[in-house]
């Protein structure tokens with residue numbers, strides 16, 4: 001559902017949801033003519049009729065009618081691939097993936113523009129809000145808004161409609177990040193905890209370890225699908241190792257609890273480390289053996305070690321749940337304390 005909106009854009013007119021987002025058109029591999037050109041001197045001026053001919057109805061609505069896309073709808077929202085984000089209308093380079101960050105708002109967010117020729121800012125008092133609207137400096141396309149609550153070094157959060165962007169991936173750095181998948185009880189709690197870990201790029205809540213395809217939350221909740229609430233994340237192994245991630249994971253749960261975590265009981269809340277390679281399996285097995293012989297826990301480690309096969313992302317309304325539902329009693333009494341306990345045990349692994 002993702003109903004709470006840090007962009008303060010929910011009062012904007014709704015996107016016609018009959019128009020689907022075509023993710024394939026928004027992502028492409030960097031081609032020769034994708035080399036960011038900041039040498040242009042002339043703006044691009046076209047009539048509305050001309051823009052309509054080259055843009056999809058959705059792109060036209062966002063860029064020329066100051067529309068806002070549905071929260072969490074853009075496939076570019078959680079992408080952390082390396083590349084350049086161009087204006088979908090005129091190919092002006094707008095942002096580098098190096099300045100993209102996880103804002104938890106549901107829209108692609110950046111803390112810095114690509115160049116001084118990327119973006120114009122003007123105040124926008126529509127919908128009873130006082131905001132700074134962003135447009136492409138070259139063609140005037142509406143892109144989103146900028147806010148003063150971004151991360152260092154700029155402190156800015158450029159909140160952008162993914163529909164207004166064309167992302168061109170650079171191939172070279174694609175192998176830099178790795179994926180890992182764990183299950184540790186309620187996925188809201190684990191997603192939030194791991195989003196705070198240094199070197200973790202993005203986290204998704206979902207289901208894994210079971211027998212059925214495309215499981216729903218309700219189906220998994222019956223305990224009969226074999227799936228456990230899980231979370232999958234991309235991480236930079238030059239910053240945080242698989243062993244470090246295991247340490248953080250074990251610190252975040254009671255690894256001796258069988259078929260449950262905290263107040264949640266049932267096989268859908270069991271703990272699992274999914275391994276993708278023999279090396280990962282051995283690191284995890286050695287670590288569990290070490291924990292079992294250390295006497296650190298009074299009972300044996302109950303975390304399963306399972307070969308990874310498939311991860312099914314959970315429904316949209318489960319993504320970023322803790323960030324979007326700070327007043328939820330479960331979030332306040334379980335998720336946030338779990339994150340804080342984990343941070344207190346291993347502070348050096350967490351973002352400042």
Ligand SMILES: [Zn+2]
Pocket residue numbers: 087088089090091092136137138139140141
């Ligand atoms: Zn443009």
